[in-house]
Structure formats: C-alpha cells, structure tokens
C-alpha cells in the first residue's frame with residue numbers, strides 16, 4: 427500500500443512530507459559563503475527579518491568577517507558563515523538560484539510585457555468540502571456560504587489565462603478544491619497523539635476521555651490543512667515548478683463583532699505581505715532560524731518588496747480601498763508604499779523564491795459579502811449601491827497591473 431501510494435505520489439507530482447520537524451541541515455548555508463558583506467547581512471537582519479536585536483543576539487553573532495550562528499538551542503555549536511569582503515566579491519560569489527531576479531529578466535516585448543517570467547499562482551487554503559475544517563468559511567442567514575479557498579481558486583484560474591496572453595509562463599500550485607498533500611487527518615493521527623502527549627507533559631490531564639479524543643482529532647486536522655499542506659506546496663514550488671515568483675491569493679477577514687452571532691462589519695481594506703518580522707520565539711526554533719537565513723541570504727527580499735509595492739499600488743487604484751495597518755510586533759512596515767508589510771508565514775518562509783501574499787478585501791464586510799454573493803459576471807452591474815465589475819474581475823485586473831508594473835520597473 428505504501429509503495430503504491432508512493433508511486434501515485436511520484437507520477438502525479440503530489441507530495442507527502444513528514445510534519446515532524448527534522449534536524450536542520452545547516453550545510454544549506456554553505457552555498458552562501460562569501461556571497462554577502464557583513465553590513466548588508468546586518469541591514470537585512472535588522473530592517474526586514476528580525477527587527478529586535480534582543481530577539482537574535484543569542485542566536486547570531488556578527489563581526490566584519492563572519493557570522494556565527496547557533497545551530498541548536500541550548501548547545502555551544504556554531505555554524506560559521508564567512509562574509510564577502512566587498513560588494514564586488516559578493517556579486518561574484520552570488521549563488522545561482524532556481525528563480526531569476528526581475529532585473530535579469532528582459533522586458534522583451536511591448537505587446538507581451540511579462541515575456542520571460544515564470545509565475546506560480548498559489549490560491550490560498552483548500553476550499554470545497556474542506557473550508558469549514560480550515561476555518562475559511564462563513565454563512566449569513568440563507569445566503570450561500572462564503573469559502574475563501576473557492577474565491578481564490580476562481581481568481582487564480584482567470585489570472586492564469588490572462589497572464590499567459592501577456593507572455594508569462596504560469597502554473598497553479600493548487601488547481602482544484604483539493605489538497606496538494608496526500609496526507610489526511612487520519613494518516614497524521616500518530617503525530618497528533620504525540621503532540622497531545624507533549625503538551626500534557628507530566629501533568630495529570632483534567633480532560634475527559636471524550637475531550638482528549640476531540641483535541642487529538644482537531645490537531646490531526648490542523649497538521650493536515652496547515653503543516654502538511656503548506657510543506658507539500660513548498661516542495662512543489664521549490665523542486666518542481668521552480669518559478670521566478672509566487673503570488674499567494676487570499677481574501678482577508680475581520681474578527682466577528684459578536685462571537686456568538688455572525689454580523690457583517692463595515693471595515694474594508696487591503697494589504698500585501700512579504701517575508702519578514704520573525705518573533706523571538708520563532709528565531710529560537712532551529713528550523714525557522716535556518717529558513718530565515720536562507721531567505722535573507724538568497725536576496726529574495728529585493729524582488730519581494732518591489733512586487734509587493736507594485737501590487738499594493740495596483741490594489742489601491744483598482745479598489746479605492748484604504749491600506750490596512752498592523753499594530754502588533756508580528757508585522758513590520760516595509761518600504762514607503764502604504765499597505766506593504768513583512769510577516770513570517772509558513773508559505774512565504776518555505777517558498778525560497780520571491781513570494782507575495784495578497785490580502786485585499788474584508789470578506790465579511792457588508793460590501794464584499796454582497797459582491798461575493800453577486801458572483802462572477804461580465805461587465806458592470808449594480809452591487810452594494812454602485813455599478814461595479816465582479817470582484818473576481820477586479821482582483822485579476824489589479825494583480826495583472828501589479829505584475830506588469832513590477833516587470834516594467836526592471837525593464838532594460
């Protein structure tokens with residue numbers, strides 16, 4: 427059975443990955459020896475990835491010649507990363523990634539402004555029958571349920587066709603209302619049980635047998651739709667699709683005003699995320715520390731910021747909405763354009779190439795709810811008190827404008 431599943435997994439390109447954290451492979455950083463100067467490394471660390479020095483100083487020591495990185499929590503075992511002595515040496519030793527920076531992609535053809543770009547579209551979540559399990563589902567009265575994963579997939583499919591016409595080579599990380607991983611909550615049951623034992627520790631549990639069973643079942647679901655699914659998508663992106671950039675398609679939502687009863691909110695806005703703003707607790711995890719350093723050293727931030735700024739400007743123009751502002755330490759304002767923030771999410775950390783997360787619209791706002799209920803249609807129609815094109819069409823137009831602006835800003 428296992429062999430059969432493995433054969434299916436290979437032939438269809440779907441992936442199963444252990445969600446248990448493996449030992450970090452610090453040798454991954456060997457490819458980045460002498461490829462960045464000490465000031466550049468420190469600037470990216472402080473301004474983008476870990477804004478508070480107190481969060482990284484026990485894990486990373488920087489001098490002019492080298493960075494010393496603690497390999498494992500609680501151990502005096504350090505990885506030594508030699509720096510380039512000058513920017514010219516750094517350029518010479520720059521690692522060839524599977525993705526190409528926009529500056530290296532020629533603006534080939536005025537009629538086909540995205541010629542040369544390989545783009546992966548990643549519709550967030552699973553949608554379909556999984557939307558309730560993953561908490562990306564809501565119902566108001568008698569209206570059809572809103573499923574973020576389904577709207578994201580509609581946008582991605584429309585985008586894929588239009589971007590192809592502009593010369594881009596496009597692939598979808600998920601192309602149906604189904605998971606990329608071959609794991610299920612059931613196959614992850616053992617790992618869910620291990621998790622339950624870990625949180626219980628030596629303390630005698632106050633849960634009833636039924637509560638404990640329910641808690642393990644829920645953990646299995648979370649390991650499935652969050653950990654295993656994102657890890658499978660990361661393998662697909664990094665090992666199979668190898669795009670120049672990934673656009674993650676989402677819709678934002680606001681907390682419900684009253685937890686016991688769903689009622690729509692008036693807030694409506696947009697924001698765009700790049701990878702950054704690791705918290706102290708995240709940097710303390712050996713795997714996340716390594717993954718953060720791969721993103722920092724591969725210089726994906728430069729393209730992520732350019733793309734995110736172009737996207738934020740495009741969404742502002744297309745929607746007329748205000749930009750969202752974060753208040754807590756889990757996000758950092760990056761660049762000058764409103765609505766562009768750094769956050770450490772599993773997907774934008776594990777996808778090695780430049781990644782932007784689009785978070786336009788508040789799905790549970792009065793206006794967006796009405797627009798989602800109106801569905802996808804041609805031309806303009808009266809929705810939520812105004813003549814509007816469909817939300818899917820507006821989303822697609824904005825992403826195209828953002829991608830074209832990003833490509834044009836690197837034209838040579």
Ligand SMILES: [Zn+2]
Nearest residue numbers: 550574676677
């Ligand atoms: Zn989402």
